[in-house]
Amino acid sequence: MNTRRFDALIVGGGGAGLRAALQLARSDYKVAVVSKVFPTRSHTVSAQGGITAALANVDDDRWEWHMYDTVKGGDWLGDQDAIEFMCREAASAVYELEHMGLPFSRLDNGKIYQRPFGGQSKHFGGDQATRTCAAADRTGHALLHTLYQQNIQHRTQFFDEYFALDLLRDADGYCLGVTAMSIETGEPLLIEARTTLLATGGAGRVFWNSSNAMINTGDGLGMVLRAGLPLQDMEFWQFHPTGIAGVGCLITEGVRGEGGYLLNKHGERFMERYAPHAKDLAGRDVVARAIAIEIAEGRGCGPRGDYVDIKLDHLGEKTIAEKLPGIRDLAIRFAGVDPAEKPIPVAPTAHYMMGGIPTNLYGQVVAPARFGPEEPVPGLYAVGECACVSVHGANRLGGNSLLDLIVFGRAAGKHMLEYLRDNPYPRSLPGNAAEASLARLQRWDQAGSERVAAISDDLRRLMQTHAGVFRTDAVLREGLEKLNELEGRLAHAGLQDTSRVFNTARIEALELENLMGVARATLVSAISRTESRGAHTREDFPARDDEHWLKHTLYSRAGDQVDAKPVRLKPLTVESIRPKERVY
Amino acid sequence: MKFRLYRYSPESGEKPHMQDVELDIDPVGKMLLDALLAIKAQDETLSLRRSCREGVCGSDAVNVNGKNRLACITPLGELKEPIEVRPLPGLPVIRDLIVDMEPFYRQYRSIKPWLINDGPEPEVERLQSPEDRALLDGAYECILCACCTTACPSFWWNPDKFVGPAGLLQAYRFIADSRDEATSARLDNVEDPYRLYRCHGIMNCVDACPKGLNPTEAIGRIKSLLVKRRV
Amino acid sequence: MKPATGAHAGTGIWLVQRATAVVLAVALPGLMAHFLLALPVDFSGWQGLFAPLWVRVLLLLTALALALHAWVGVRDIFMDYIHFTGLRLALYLAVIVTLAGSVVWLAAVLWGSA
Numbered sequence: 001m002n003t004r005r006f007d008a009l010i011v012g013g014g015g016a017g018l019r020a021a022l023q024l025a026r027s028d029y030k031v032a033v034v035s036k037v038f039p040t041r042s043h044t045v046s047a048q049g050g051i052t053a054a055l056a057n058v059d060d061d062r063w064e065w066h067m068y069d070t071v072k073g074g075d076w077l078g079d080q081d082a083i084e085f086m087c088r089e090a091a092s093a094v095y096e097l098e099h100m101g102l103p104f105s106r107l108d109n110g111k112i113y114q115r116p117f118g119g120q121s122k123h124f125g126g127d128q129a130t131r132t133c134a135a136a137d138r139t140g141h142a143l144l145h146t147l148y149q150q151n152i153q154h155r156t157q158f159f160d161e162y163f164a165l166d167l168l169r170d171a172d173g174y175c176l177g178v179t180a181m182s183i184e185t186g187e188p189l190l191i192e193a194r195t196t197l198l199a200t201g202g203a204g205r206v207f208w209n210s211s212n213a214m215i216n217t218g219d220g221l222g223m224v225l226r227a228g229l230p231l232q233d234m235e236f237w238q239f240h241p242t243g244i245a246g247v248g249c250l251i252t253e254g255v256r257g258e259g260g261y262l263l264n265k266h267g268e269r270f271m272e273r274y275a276p277h278a279k280d281l282a283g284r285d286v287v288a289r290a291i292a293i294e295i296a297e298g299r300g301c302g303p304r305g306d307y308v309d310i311k312l313d314h315l316g317e318k319t320i321a322e323k324l325p326g327i328r329d330l331a332i333r334f335a336g337v338d339p340a341e342k343p344i345p346v347a348p349t350a351h352y353m354m355g356g357i358p359t360n361l362y363g364q365v366v367a368p369a370r371f372g373p374e375e376p377v378p379g380l381y382a383v384g385e386c387a388c389v390s391v392h393g394a395n396r397l398g399g400n401s402l403l404d405l406i407v408f409g410r411a412a413g414k415h416m417l418e419y420l421r422d423n424p425y426p427r428s429l430p431g432n433a434a435e436a437s438l439a440r441l442q443r444w445d446q447a448g449s450e451r452v453a454a455i456s457d458d459l460r461r462l463m464q465t466h467a468g469v470f471r472t473d474a475v476l477r478e479g480l481e482k483l484n485e486l487e488g489r490l491a492h493a494g495l496q497d498t499s500r501v502f503n504t505a506r507i508e509a510l511e512l513e514n515l516m517g518v519a520r521a522t523l524v525s526a527i528s529r530t531e532s533r534g535a536h537t538r539e540d541f542p543a544r545d546d547e548h549w550l551k552h553t554l555y556s557r558a559g560d561q562v563d564a565k566p567v568r569l570k571p572l573t574v575e576s577i578r579p580k581e582r583v584y
Numbered sequence: 585m586k587f588r589l590y591r592y593s594p595e596s597g598e599k600p601h602m603q604d605v606e607l608d609i610d611p612v613g614k615m616l617l618d619a620l621l622a623i624k625a626q627d628e629t630l631s632l633r634r635s636c637r638e639g640v641c642g643s644d645a646v647n648v649n650g651k652n653r654l655a656c657i658t659p660l661g662e663l664k665e666p667i668e669v670r671p672l673p674g675l676p677v678i679r680d681l682i683v684d685m686e687p688f689y690r691q692y693r694s695i696k697p698w699l700i701n702d703g704p705e706p707e708v709e710r711l712q713s714p715e716d717r718a719l720l721d722g723a724y725e726c727i728l729c730a731c732c733t734t735a736c737p738s739f740w741w742n743p744d745k746f747v748g749p750a751g752l753l754q755a756y757r758f759i760a761d762s763r764d765e766a767t768s769a770r771l772d773n774v775e776d777p778y779r780l781y782r783c784h785g786i787m788n789c790v791d792a793c794p795k796g797l798n799p800t801e802a803i804g805r806i807k808s809l810l811v812k813r814r815v
Numbered sequence: 816m817k818p819a820t821g822a823h824a825g826t827g828i829w830l831v832q833r834a835t836a837v838v839l840a841v842a843l844p845g846l847m848a849h850f851l852l853a854l855p856v857d858f859s860g861w862q863g864l865f866a867p868l869w870v871r872v873l874l875l876l877t878a879l880a881l882a883l884h885a886w887v888g889v890r891d892i893f894m895d896y897i898h899f900t901g902l903r904l905a906l907y908l909a910v911i912v913t914l915a916g917s918v919v920w921l922a923a924v925l926w927g928s929a
């Protein structure tokens with residue numbers, strides 16, 4: 001088997017992976033990035049509205065207020081030390097992006113343009129703040145391209161269109177790299193590295209209706225589960241309130257930030273009933289639930305009453321052209337309406353995974369082990385949507401995702417440098433380290449009666465029905481039973497196409513295996529959490545239950561076990577923000 | 585609906601050929617990518633790249649009825665049947681609709697696509713007026729899909745020497761950036777009979793760009809800067 | 816392939832192409848008009864059209880512009896399609912000889928016949 005050796009290995013070429021890679025590439029160490037797509041095709045590119053940092057360019061602002069909003073937005077499930085770290089580092093991380101050349105939109109005084117986003121307040125819950133830094137409505141595109149450009153400049157080694165298969169670990173638990181497969185040739189490859197970072201992004205494609213790119217299949221989560229490590233808070237999935245109805249493509253929260261608002265079929269601004277103060281700029285979970293209720297109670301628009309309208313024509317041609325050009329483009333293409341004239345039909349769409357691979361605020365993957373419940377797995381890091389630090393708690397605020405990528409991407413990169421200094425010599429790889437991976441590859445050379453595409457479709461429909469915006473114990477358990485059936489079918493699945501060169505059917509089969517693990521983790525964790533918090537809404541347990549559930553869930557594949565670990569309510573330096581009722 | 589798809593699998597030993605496919609699909613509200621994925625669900629040997637399915641990642645550029653387009657934002661109803669889908673022209677085909685993009689990426693890298701500013705870094709942002717920032721509009725939005733560059737005959741004839749419209753547009757993006765200090769070096773980098781002046785202004789790139797950008801105009805601006813510098 | 820950088824060339828010849836195009840755009844219609852308006856019926860009338868010095872100078876300048884313009888255009892075509900350097904050089908030489916020869920010949924005709 002071909003083998004390549006590096007000091008540091010990054011799996012995933014999105015914003016988080018590239019930010020971490022840059023930190024390492026600037027040093028003397030050899031760093032490689034493995035990505036199943038050319039890096040600028042990663043899902044970061046789709047982020048629209050912006051990146052949140054209390055720069056106070058438009059209005060008074062302080063990182064402490066940002067921290068308060070993030071804790072409240074996450075319904076107190078976020079770890080306050082990590083949240084403090086992120087909000088404190090935000091400004092410098094954003095300025096750094098600007099210095100790298102990110103083409104932010106500008107204010108008249110030449111500073112970075114900022115716009116209001118949902119859940120943002122001044123003075124710890126006071127008036128609306130203006131905190132989200134934007135490059136028109138293409139912030140993710142601008143950010144990802146800028147980071148990729150920086151990485152080319154610093155000569156990062158890219159393995160483009162290589163699919164990572166499994167983590168390599170030794171008997172002491174050290175992570176020593178990954179097995180991967182060249183998509184172009186179908187050849188397996190062993191990449192040894194003293195330290196490995198997973199930045200494989202989300203898994204939103206586990207739902208039928210999703211804003212996510214087709215590549216968001218939770219590959220890093222599958223790798224972690226197969227390595228016997230747990231996943232945290234997997235019951236928390238954000239449904240973005242405004243996906244284009246029937247399509248899922250996102251209409252950024254920036255539309256509401258710029259002054260757009262939602263209407264039901266009576267032309268009523270219904271958010272005034274659900275969030276009298278913040279209205280359309282309440283937390284995303286609040287707005288998504290409100291839309292779902294409007295639709296369920298027969299106040300949806302259109303012939304089937306299955307969507308609501310978002311109106312922005314009153315913003316005027318000029319604002320739309322300057323600040324929301326991409327949205328206009330998407331609406332014309334996918335909804336057939338020009339938002340400068342008519343409202344866009346929208347409905348909630350699966351958008352973001354708050355849970356993921358548990359890490360500390362240096363990006364080190366932590367798991368219960370010999371010495372405690374949060375023991376770092378030596379050599380293994382995770383950052384971005386695939387990781388759960390956790391800064392987003394039970395519901396992420398808009399604009400905090402890009403921030404998460406670069407703050408923790410940078411932090412993990414720095415910590416990996418320390419790790420490399422402290423562990424100067426490569427550990428030797430067990431002889432059979434790649435066996436499981438190769439067996440998994442060979443499994444797909446066997447014929448089978450079931451088809452991958454059919455099982456994928458059924459899985460997505462199942463998750464949409466059984467793990468959507470509103471959940472009950474019975475619905476979740478039924479979903480889990482159906483998932484068991486699907487897993488039975490997957491065991492009998494085979495490929496029609498067993499060729500080597502650019503066999504995308506093989507890749508889709510491997511992705512489906514990863515999605516299955518994500519689905520199971522979600523359903524099992526959701527069954528266990530008998531309360532409603534943030535994006536996890538249990539109709540049979542409608543209230544938040546701080547007494548029993550102010551804690552994270554930790555799902556392990558062995559025996560579908562769900563453990564709990566406490567939420568860190570103590571920030572690094574400031575006073576703890578005590579849980580209270582969450583109203584907007 | 586009727587499709588004609590370019591099929592090539594290097595392992596089969598067969599020559600590339602066009603395959604006729606019939607698909608039962610209602611074109612209303614559907615994009616070409618939906619149809620290609622539906623065909624792939626029936627016959628998983630069909631290979632293509634795709635990711636965001638909303639026209640921002642640039643993965644699924646293909647040649648449709650003779651024009652380079654992104655499959656995910658090409659409305660199915662607009663296309664004349666049989667819908668002929670081929671890989672992008674001018675790049676080596678790896679398999680079916682998948683081409684080797686490396687010659688395209690190599691030219692992109694050759695223009696040094698990163699901001700160069702060796703001045704001391706302020707602890708806050710570098711200032712830029714909205715007017716200066718507006719100069720980047722129409723240039724920074726490029727998604728590197730290669731629709732333009734592979735529609736350009738000059739790139740077909742000299743892919744190793746001509747930077748191509750996408751690369752030159754990015755060269756201009758940095759030349760136009762008020763924060764970038766390397767304008768002169770960037771002009772030096774492209775001032776070449778092959779790298780820049782293979783562009784004869786036929787504007788195929790403008791016609792092909794799925795994002796509505798205008799590389800020819802950017803190339804024209806680079807040329808005027810070169811003339812200004814010279815005379 | 817080694818990383819490419821600019822040869823610091825090409826702008827001059829591109830300018831020549833643009834400038835000669837302007838010369839041709841102005842001079843050709845002028846000369847055409849001059850000839851067509853007084854379309855002669857016999858050889859001496861024809862000769863007379865070339866008698867004024869400005870006609871001969873303008874004609875020679877136009878021909879020079881045309882030759883330069885053609886040179887840039889033909890060179891572009893060769894650069895696009897002829898990738899074998901030896902052949903391309905030989906073709907360049909042939910074109911240069913033909914164009915330069917034509918211009919010199921024209922000068923000889925214009926002044927030699929007077």
